[in-house]
Amino acid sequence: MKLEAASAARLPERAGTDALTRDDRALLLRYMLLMRLSEERGLTLYKQGKVPGSFYDGRGQEAISVGAAFTLGPRDRMCILHRDLGAHFVRGVTPDRYLANYMGREDGVTGGKDGNMHFGDRELGCVGMVSMLPDMAQVAAGMALSFKMRSEPRVAMTFFGEGSTANGQWHEAMNFAGVHRLPVVFVLENNRFAYSTPTDLEFAVDPVQRAKSYGFPGVSVDGNDVEAVFELARVATERAREGDGPTLIECHTMRMHGHGAHDDMSYVPDEVLEEWSQRDPIELYERRLGDEHGFEATEIDEIRGSVAAYIDECAERAVASPMPDPGVASDGVFAESWQALGDGEAPWSRWSAPADQGEANGNGSRPTNGHRGAVLEHGRAA
């Protein structure tokens, strides 16, 4: 697919890709289910009073973070936002650490220093978000700048909602990325509402159309089609890696829950939710795996079952995790020394190619199969 040829206004009916193996497709489903079921479990813990503050999920948006993150190689970097739990899982965070983070526990990704989705595992090449949006777009651009300065074939990817595109920092990041043709992929999740504010009060022109004015392609895609998101992200990361600059990918979707668990979404017309419930990204993909890729119903049930069992285990571990020692509250304000980010897991089969091929791909510094972690190993064992 050539990005230049894609119309910003048109939603592809569906995208096909020959870049995915059968195992890859099973993984895409698995990661989406991990996100869905982990968030369902998190919401339960919230309702049980185990989660301080509120609870935020990305129900209905699972295809976006999973499909986009799945394209990345180990040494690529991400700034992941609050509807994008799937990206954390793709990079190697496990659900126990996610749930523990929500509960403010010691074994959460931030050890209780920050809550909800405000985390990123530096060991896995991720920098966690801040609440101010879209600040991380600037940070991702900065990471991409360093890749470009050192002529490294690496990519930075970040997410933001359509609400963020109204903020001046969005313009600053897009403009800078365009000026220097930075190797960065911007994934815009247009989920129809900025908290309660509908898109027609957010902007007069669909933000994907602004990409052209920054000098790089902007393309829209059905954000509930995981392979369509993957395919566009694949092209965008390749463009970036080859020095052709940034891409803005707008994923059309719908936030199927409130902004947070405290939000009853009374401002969303019922028919809108009804319409989008027919387009659930996980159900759509399960059907496609059966219809087009020869997955048996039992196979899909097995994936669902193993994910559910894994999340049970993870939730147990998270609930068993202690609260942090209050003594650590004043630790770590300053760094004693600089430490590099670690590399993320890269479960897409492309990155498990023989090492020499990995080198030829320009991103391989790690040996084969080093990119598949606990989440996947569990899947294999199950």
Next chain:
Amino acid sequence: MSEMTYLQAISDGLREEMRRDEAVFCLGEDIGAFGGAFKVTDGFIEEFGADRVLDTPLAENMIVGASIGAAIEGMKPVAEMQFADFIACGFDQLVNVAGKLHYRQGVSVPMVVRLPSGGGFSGGPFHSQNPEAWFMQSPGLKVVAPATAEDAKGLLVSAIRDPNPVCYLEHKGLYRHVKGEVPEGDHAVPLGDARVAREGGELSVIAYGSSVPLALQAADELDEDIEVIDLRTLNPLDEDAILASVEKTGKVLIAHEATRSCGVGAEVASLVSERAFESLDAPIRRLTAPDVPIPFSPPLEQAVLPQLDDMKEACRELIAY
């Protein structure tokens, strides 16, 4: 050693670090071909190239945000705010992203934001501010404010080597008026160490930045036994040096050009009253700008910024107390 101005010393420190470490690069508005609004990076683009002396769009949050991203990935960005005042436009990235990343996630952000600060030249309300207290209210940021040419170089070098975001306040009034012997080559002054700029036994003037030369001149002209402490680093504050001086003299004048309320002076005064109360022989006094914007017209600006006579009068009053 060679004699250079405060401005030349900043350039020298930056150039030395860029020669020593390829990860160090500068970014900011008009720092390339133009050499910066104050010429700190004059000639840099010829030596280091446009990639490492990067002219940016006029977008301060981007300058800080891109610096953060590059720093996380192992570069050592030195971002220039054209005027310290403009950090207001980049404040979000600085306080919410840079300052909190290590605490929240263990991600270190080795970057420097150079902040040409201070008034005295009819810069008006948006080219004269001393915003250091903004940063001190924001955990995770180190803050330095050199007063001499030697420290201008040495503190910049240490700031660049530090694994944290450092706000480096360079007072514009000192750029060409302060000269001194500066070590050639590698010269680092550790962050967090104050300096006794003048020894004395009767009164401690605790100052930084432009107030240091003002205090030294006042002490010399008064010919009194005044000690002048140059804080050099505002966060972390050298509490031991402050307390040691107060315990020796028993009288304290804290002097800075920045506005008064919740400023560095307030913090130092609290420290002294909490930890050295029994050493005090007089009320703690502050000499600062009042809580007003810095006005444009020379007589108005002079009325606001602490002057030599103000410093002398404050010293005299405390010595006589």
